[in-house]
Amino acid sequence: MRLIAGTLCVFSAWAADVATVEQIVAKVNGDIITRSDIERAKKQMAAQLVQRGVNPRELPKVMAEREKDALRDRIDELLLVQRAKELNINVDNEVSKYLAEIQQQQKIADPEKFQQWVRENSGMTYEDFRADIRNNMMTQRVIGQEVHSKINLPRTEIEKYYEQHKTEFVREEQVFLREIVISTEGKDAAGVTAAEKKAKDVVARAKKGERFGDLVRDNSDSPTAKEGGNLGSFKKSDLREDIVASIWDKPKGFVTDPIKSPNGFVILRVEEHFKAGQASLDEVENEIKERLYTPLVQPKIREYLNGLRTTAFLEIRPGYVDTGATSGTSTAWDDPATLRPVTVTKEEVASQRRMRKMLWVPIPGTTVGATGKSSSK
Numbered sequence: 582m583r584l585i586a587g588t589l590c591v592f593s594a595w596a597a598d599v600a601t602v603e604q605i606v607a608k609v610n611g612d613i614i615t616r617s618d619i620e621r622a623k624k625q626m627a628a629q630l631v632q633r634g635v636n637p638r639e640l641p642k643v644m645a646e647r648e649k650d651a652l653r654d655r656i657d658e659l660l661l662v663q664r665a666k667e668l669n670i671n672v673d674n675e676v677s678k679y680l681a682e683i684q685q686q687q688k689i690a691d692p693e694k695f696q697q698w699v700r701e702n703s704g705m706t707y708e709d710f711r712a713d714i715r716n717n718m719m720t721q722r723v724i725g726q727e728v729h730s731k732i733n734l735p736r737t738e739i740e741k742y743y744e745q746h747k748t749e750f751v752r753e754e755q756v757f758l759r760e761i762v763i764s765t766e767g768k769d770a771a772g773v774t775a776a777e778k779k780a781k782d783v784v785a786r787a788k789k790g791e792r793f794g795d796l797v798r799d800n801s802d803s804p805t806a807k808e809g810g811n812l813g814s815f816k817k818s819d820l821r822e823d824i825v826a827s828i829w830d831k832p833k834g835f836v837t838d839p840i841k842s843p844n845g846f847v848i849l850r851v852e853e854h855f856k857a858g859q860a861s862l863d864e865v866e867n868e869i870k871e872r873l874y875t876p877l878v879q880p881k882i883r884e885y886l887n888g889l890r891t892t893a894f895l896e897i898r899p900g901y902v903d904t905g906a907t908s909g910t911s912t913a914w915d916d917p918a919t920l921r922p923v924t925v926t927k928e929e930v931a932s933q934r935r936m937r938k939m940l941w942v943p944i945p946g947t948t949v950g951a952t953g954k955s956s957s958k
Contacts, residue, residue: 743869757815
């Protein structure tokens with residue numbers, strides 16, 4: 582295999598033809614981006630949009646808009662990963678922990694079977710899947726360290742926003758809940774009894790002070806386990822009477838006893854309970870921060886990435902567009918196939934060598950060479 586004019590090629594030992602294996606579309610410092618990288622990113626983008634519930638009829642239109650930034654996003658990621666290495670950021674332990682959590686959630690004890698599950702569900706090799714997680718964690722760490730930490734929202738701005746938008750924070754009474762579900766699906770009477778015992782044990786551990794998020798991760802059979810068991814907010818009319826009786830008048834942090842449901846036992850935790858009427862500043866402070874923070878952070882991230890681009894070595898193959906390119910920075914593609922050699926024949930090379938040698942021969946009877954410079958003695 583050899584790199585020719587920005588294309589990875591393979592040569593057959595028995596044939597004179599050359600088969601193109603991969604095409605390089607961009608060079609980012611010491612890394613490359615291939616056409617397959619871009620195509621894979623587009624497939625992942627489409628899968629994420631479907632998962633978020635985008636209307637299938639609207640999907641082509643949304644994809645057409647998002648695909649314009651596919652190369653930009655890949656360059657951004659490489660620049661941030663490279664910056665993470667410069668900052669000596671290491672996330673290997675976090676990656677291993679995250680993968681172990683996924684493996685535990687899927688209840689797959691065998692590592693080889695888990696790797697097979699990853700391939701079937703992600704369409705990627707396990708190594709590529711792990712590398713993607715690692716890169717994502719590194720980029721988030723860099724952004725957090727280099728961008729987020731430098732954005733400051735003064736308390737006065739938060740108070741000002743609250744006073745100007747008070748009517749938006751008049752609410753009905755609502756409660757925010759998290760859950761742990763111990764499933765009884767497909768279990769006989771003995772299995773149901775064991776599930777109930779497990780649920781009671783989990784409740785006892787929660788009431789002793791164990792972190793509810795850890796208990797969710799290690800025990801919940803619900804899809805919400807991926808979000809820490811978060812169920813969101815509910816009005817009183819949204820809940821069953823038995824659940825209202827269990828949680829409605831309870832304080833923040835309260836954990837219920839196991840509640841029997843058709844599919845198992847549910848354990849609920851009260852995260853917040855907002856009374857009806859005008860919400861206080863303390864109750865909505867985090868929401869206000871998010872409203873104010875979001876418009877600030879994206880331009881700051883783009884500004885930071887522009888700074889990385891100005892000091893980076895970037896080349897973009899013709900036909901591909903980096904929508905994040907900075908003005909005044911050249912990303913012209915340097916194709917080795919288009920470079921003209923300085924000499925084209927052996928005779929020209931030999932002639933130049935002889936000429937250079939003759940120029941430095943001292944003129945007989947003097948210490949001056951043919952160039953007019955004195956030779957050393």
